[in-house]
Amino acid sequence: MANIKFNWPIWGHKRIIKSLQNSILNDKLTHAYLFSGPPQIGKMTVARYFLKSIQCQGNMRPCQKCESCLSIERNTHLDTVIIDHENSIKIEDMRELQHKFSLKHQVGYKIALINNAENMTEEAANSILKFLEEPKGKAVIILITEAKQALLPTIISRCQIIKFLPVPIDIIKKELYNLSKDKQKASEISSLSLGRPGLARALLESPEIIKKQQKLVSQLERLYSARLLDRVNFVAKVAKDKALISEILDTWLAYFRDSLLALLRQGDLSMRQSKERFPKPKKYSKKEILRLIKQIYQTKLLLSWNVNPRLALENLVISF
Ligand SMILES: [Zn+2]
Structure with missing residues (x-):
């Protein structure tokens, strides 16, 4: 051959x-x-x-x-x-x-x-x-x-x-640019893509998904400064929608990963120019963010084992 x-x-x-x-x-x-x-x-x-x-x-x-x-x-x-x-x-x-x-x-x-x-x-x-x-x-x-x-x-x-592991964001950015010839769009979408080419293409084709993700991010920002009761109420509201929960968790993961990257890049002038999609949460240290990322992964695992979604999610938001 x-x-x-x-x-x-x-x-x-x-x-x-x-x-x-x-x-x-x-x-x-x-x-x-x-x-x-x-x-x-x-x-x-x-x-x-x-x-x-x-x-x-x-x-x-x-x-x-x-x-x-x-x-x-x-x-x-x-x-x-x-x-x-x-x-x-x-x-x-x-x-x-x-x-x-x-x-x-x-x-x-x-x-x-x-x-x-x-x-x-x-x-x-x-x-x-x-x-x-x-x-x-x-x-x-x-x-x-x-x-x-x-x-x-x-x-x-x-x-x-x-x-299959997430595809490096730089590769996704390059491919998105080849498709769209739009530098800003390519950089924005690649940072939202979680390293998933399929998601990146979907985001390129349907900007409404981006709006939805941005909504989930501002929801998260409100949530982690909210009172405990409000956080639990939020869980009660979304707990029945499995697809929504998985979207929420994926978006939160992307958010904290970006935050972590932003923290790690501080002090490195060559990296400082690259724009992050999400603002850096001020409340958390690097250690805290790592803990949250781990906990979100754990929550996803629990859900895949069919643990009651409300319990799993409550556990997570209480730890915010
Ligand atoms: Zn052939």
């Missing part, structure tokens, strides 16, 4: 991309991959380029014009199954996978891509486990999840785990 080259226009994740591309070049694919990381960070994008490049017949992969590339795009590829929905993944979803994987004809690889793998029912998870225990021939399963801890340990232990 000496002539194969790759064209994956992806923001960041260089090391992951390099190792996946090498595994194609050396024909050393693993039977199971687990792509793990926060939402909108690029897991699905990388996975799609990866599987297309395995199936593509062109020299520049993916070529986007061969029969394989086109049929994957239409989700009609004979040896590729993509399960990508928000609902729970049931055994019915697995039927097509089981069928395709059982067919004997074998030229290239059989590949299954399962997004939101944490939503697999027990039955579905067990059918995946069965495949992982006795993989046959040239077959690859790519599981994608934002909540690795919700998967069966027996599944996790049989996968090559690929952990």
Whole structure:
């Protein structure tokens, strides 16, 4: 496969991309991959380029014009199954996978891509486990999840785990500038993006999301100087909306991370010119901010374990 080259226009994740591309070049694919990381960070994008490049017949992969590339795009590829929905993944979803994987004809690889793998029912998870225990021939399963801890340990232990970390803000800024040719916008949005290219693009396309985030930040600023009772009342108001809570926590994280960066950069003249999106909270020392960041992470973890959201959030705001 000496002539194969790759064209994956992806923001960041260089090391992951390099190792996946090498595994194609050396024909050393693993039977199971687990792509793990926060939402909108690029897991699905990388996975799609990866599987297309395995199936593509062109020299520049993916070529986007061969029969394989086109049929994957239409989700009609004979040896590729993509399960990508928000609902729970049931055994019915697995039927097509089981069928395709059982067919004997074998030229290239059989590949299954399962997004939101944490939503697999027990039955579905067990059918995946069965495949992982006795993989046959040239077959690859790519599981994608934002909540690795919700998967069966027996599944996790049989996968090559690929952990997606936030993309450096400078890379996001550069890519945003390439798209928008607007320096200020690129710098503003990149600092709100939490290192998630998907979120950065969404913010670029829908400025109303920025307004919403700014609202969450001023809410936070009011909250941490508010009386205890007002903080608890705030929790009572939002506790029922899981999506809102996760948005709030992500925004607070970004806020405190930026505050920390601003503190660390003090005294460094070369850094002082870079503008921070959020004002620096005066009330907290570096140590305090670190504690809050840790606590927000802990709250997020508790929520992913289905702890009562009201309790988890109350615990956090009381510690402000
Ligand atoms: Zn192709």
